[in-house]
Amino acid sequence: MKAITYKAFGGTDVLEITDEPQPVIQADQVLVHVKAVAINPLDWKIRKGEMKLMSGSRFPKHTGTDFAGIVVAIGSSVTSVKEGDAVFGTVKNNMKEGVLGEYVAVPSTLVWKKPVAINFVQAASIPTVGAAAVMALQKIGKTTTQSRVLVNGAAGGFGMFLLQLLKRNGANTTAVAATHALSTVKQWGANSVVDYTKENVLTKGITYDAVVDLSGKMGYKKAQQLMNVNSVFIDPIPNPVDILLTPIKNLFSSKKHVVLLSTPARETIDFLVKAINDGLDIEVSNVFPFAQSKEAYDYAEKGGYIGKVAIDVN
Incomplete structure (x- = not known):
């Protein structure tokens, strides 16, 4: 599968598209075919080495925390979602994991069914x-x-x-x-x-x-x-x-x-999903294709945009 990785701390120039094996899920995990990834400031703070006390300095590293997509496989103990479900979610350890690639394996407790009223880039913008x-x-x-x-x-x-x-x-x-x-x-x-x-x-x-x-x-x-x-x-x-x-x-x-060090919890996301179903607005001002992930981060890091910036992976 294609993924965005980097082998040294630095600016967007260190980001590269690499080929990796598709993740293998454990009993409590789901495999998601990623459709969209939202950009968060923590992504580039980690990439620039500003959080190395918490992220460590082992390379290569992946980037991106929040995603949305389609469940393509579930572990033997998973009952909360099924294959084919449209979901959004986040990683377990945002200092050491990343989701900007074609597939991601995460615990089923960190994915939620996508509200019907919003699209994948909007859903990816929710968790963090x-x-x-x-x-x-x-x-x-x-x-x-x-x-x-x-x-x-x-x-x-x-x-x-x-x-x-x-x-x-x-x-x-x-x-x-x-x-x-x-x-x-x-x-x-x-x-x-x-x-x-x-x-x-x-x-x-x-x-x-x-x-x-x-x-x-x-x-x-x-x-x-x-x-x-x-x-x-x-x-x-x-x-x-x-x-x-x-x-x-x-x-x-x-x-x-x-x-503020927040971790998306089920009751928090349930609260947000209810608010979204009640009309809470999610505005994504710009969406970049996967091949332009560097440009997406360049744009996001300059600031000045409204709402969120996201990457359309598939």
């Missing part, structure tokens, strides 16, 4: 950012119309899910995005917007009960000036040092720095 948005919602806690939440870098896939979920929970949300994305983030549920190309949210003199930094460019230190007492800073793009030291730092501040 969808689960992270649900976890962020839980970390923010109960919200009302008086709860002020700032979402910085709100126009991507994470923001797409989070803004819509916050709206359903009644929060008063401010979204920071570029000019071309302002109308979209409003549609997703933002009560107010800040165009970062024209104004700096740090200088507006407004404070919030929660700050979610999806761009990774604000950081906890700067965000503190926007935070009310006992507020939270949600950090979904932490570096390894933050992961290790943040729990200690939080002992000495009422303004909590919350590192």
Whole structure:
């Protein structure tokens, strides 16, 4: 089978198409003929070596975490899906595994039946950012119309899910995005917007009960000036040092720095599937063919797009 791999840390130039044996499944696994793979920032953070403390340095490595496709074989103990089912899913260890290839073998507990109303690229866009948005919602806690939440870098896939979920929970949300994305983030549920190309949210003199930094460019230190007492800073793009030291730092501040390390769980995905069936929107702004996977990552890493970017594998 064809797969995208790399033999050294680096930019998109290290990615290459290779031939590999089709995976052999274990009793608790399913073999999926991959139709689409969604791109996540973690993909290139790992590839660039930024997460090597967790990913290790053994090569070759695969890339891609979230996928959708058709089940072509099931292990002897699998009962949740059958051959021919359209599914979406994720890998068990996103630091050491990758799905960007023609076939993938994963535990049956990490695949879910695709909602009929969405296509494969939309389905592949759900697991990582969808689960992270649900976890962020839980970390923010109960919200009302008086709860002020700032979402910085709100126009991507994470923001797409989070803004819509916050709206359903009644929060008063401010979204920071570029000019071309302002109308979209409003549609997703933002009560107010800040165009970062024209104004700096740090200088507006407004404070919030929660700050979610999806761009990774604000950081906890700067965000503190926007935070009310006992507020939270949600950090979904932490570096390894933050992961290790943040729990200690939080002992000495009422303004909590919350590192978000989400793992899609069945109850989380079930919640998202229900929301999707109830009308939650999934926007995939650009889809690249498998042969242009390098170009897909070049495009995604530049940012500025709305929703998700995906690769059409088959």
